[in-house]
Amino acid sequence: MFADRVLSGMRPTGSLHLGHYHGVLKNWLTLQQKYECLFFVADWHALTTHYDAPEIIEQNTWNMVIDWLAAGVDPSQATLFIQSKVPAHAELYLLLSMITPLGWLERVPTYKDQQEKLTEKDLSTYGFLGYPLLQSADILIYRANLVPVGEDQAPHLEFTREISRRFNHIFGKEPGFEEKASQAIKKLGSKKSRLYRELRNRYQEHGDENALAEARSLLEEQQSLNTGDRERLFGYLEGGGRIILSEPETLLTKASKMPGLDGQKMSKSYGNTIGLREDADSVRKKIRTMPTDPARIRRSDPGDPAKCPVWQFHLLYSPDEVRDWVQQGCTTAGIGCLECKQPVIESILAEQAPILERARMYEEDPALMRNIVADGCEKANRLAEETMRDVREALGLSYL
Known part of the structure; x- marks a missing residue:
């Protein structure tokens, strides 16, 4: 639906080690060569488990960004930013919470797993229960269609897809949708309009998946369509309403092969790490x-x-x-x-x-790193605001 855009983030909970380098950062270096990449410091996520030690977050954030840059993350190829510096994450998180069934959050596998593992912390908080939804907002706010995760995080992506589908189902049926879709088709030009309708009929009448893929490619190539019309035609193509939030796909990453000093997986919790x-x-x-x-x-x-x-x-x-x-x-x-x-x-x-x-x-010159992050935050805010305009309009919140 959109140009391939990758989103990934890390929580600033301590110094990075070689396990992070082999498990995450080397993958980022490959991804930044292939896709539009956004890499962010998930400082709000750090508070879901480290709310009792907020003093560590700021310094950990700056140290982690230096680690990223030192590892080879290139700010000319990827956007680096801090989650809390893009307030729209919180706005979308709030709005999505209005339609998210409580049971969906409670069944996320890592919810109970983390509670059992981190017994020294009181995780019976709304923030911890809702962190999978905040992850969904992180992804959906940028309409990122590719998210690199390990197998243990795959349920979070499926949860995000479910949230996206539910949101589009409830709010994608805008007044006059059929008429607006018809007007958008005309903007394709006569030849491409006929092709779009033909492919749509083949998909809806015969379930032709090839026709669906061809029609999607046709729409992705159209430079003359604005975002709203493009979303309407994607939704109309599949027989639904306007697609406001896109469903991300999982980019499964291989488990890190980096061992710890004791033979277990390298992890701060095991005390077996070598710092980056x-x-x-x-x-x-x-x-x-x-x-x-x-x-x-x-x-x-x-x-x-x-x-x-x-x-x-x-x-x-x-x-x-x-x-x-x-x-x-x-x-x-x-x-x-x-x-x-x-x-x-x-x-x-x-x-x-x-x-x-x-x-x-x-x-030696922290201002270099801070300027990179400031530029990244500015771009991230701009991208997030594009999505939020459509979200607010769909919810009737686009006041003059």
């Missing part, structure tokens, strides 16, 4: 003190790489010849554990080097 911008001496110390195969009590004891957390790092960082050297040396006790760890240390430090170099510029 951690200093070299600290990285060396952490890797050198990593646990290894328990069978290797003495240097002369053979081991099994599959039972050693260090091997997981070799799978991520080392070329085949180094892995072969590790396999041979470990199983025959030909190398010691410190020798095995040295290539991992070198690879991680090499990966961090350009990140640290890019970060230095923003650390």
Whole structure:
């Protein structure tokens, strides 16, 4: 329906680590080459679980944006902004709450999961219950049609699609819709008008999905249509009303293969992380003190790489010849554990080097980073307002 637009965000709840780099940021670097991308700091979302520690959010926000830029997120290719600096997120969240059944929020899988995991926090709050709807508002406000998520977040996207469909069903039947759609068809020109009607008939009478796809492509190519007419013709095509909020599609991302220092998934909650911008001496110390195969009590004891957390790092960082050297040396006790760890240390430090170099510029002159964010917030506000004009009109709130 719209040009491909990607939206993704991260909560500013602490320093980023290499798990974030391999699990999220490297994917962002690929996406920014292919699509229009909007990446945002989800500071309101941070408050849903960290409302008792708001003092950490501002500094975490600026540090995280530096991490993004240092990792290679390019402000000339992607828009970087802060959620709370675009008030329309909250306005759409409020308006969507008027039509959102309570049961829809309670059945989101992560609602009960997070309550069970974060038992030290009181999460029996309206904000925590409603955070999936705020996520939906984040997406729908920009009419983002592609959202990169892992499998565990896929239910949130389905929830957003349901909200979009419900909103369009309730509010898309504007007065005089048929007449307005007919007038919009004429703006296509005689040849394309005939083609649009033919494709619409083929889809509605015979369920021809190819005709539907062809008609959508036809509408996407039309530069002469304004946003309202385009939305009407998409809705008219499928036999409904005006499509005000578009349904996003899931861009499933692969689970991060970044292991933690103890062999579990790298996570702050496990205390097993290496920071994205951690200093070299600290990285060396952490890797050198990593646990290894328990069978290797003495240097002369053979081991099994599959039972050693260090091997997981070799799978991520080392070329085949180094892995072969590790396999041979470990199983025959030909190398010691410190020798095995040295290539991992070198690879991680090499990966961090350009990140640290890019970060230095923003650390020394924070105004550079703040100006990037200010420009991003301005663009995000402009895009959000385009959607809100249509939303307010549909709800009868577009007062003079």
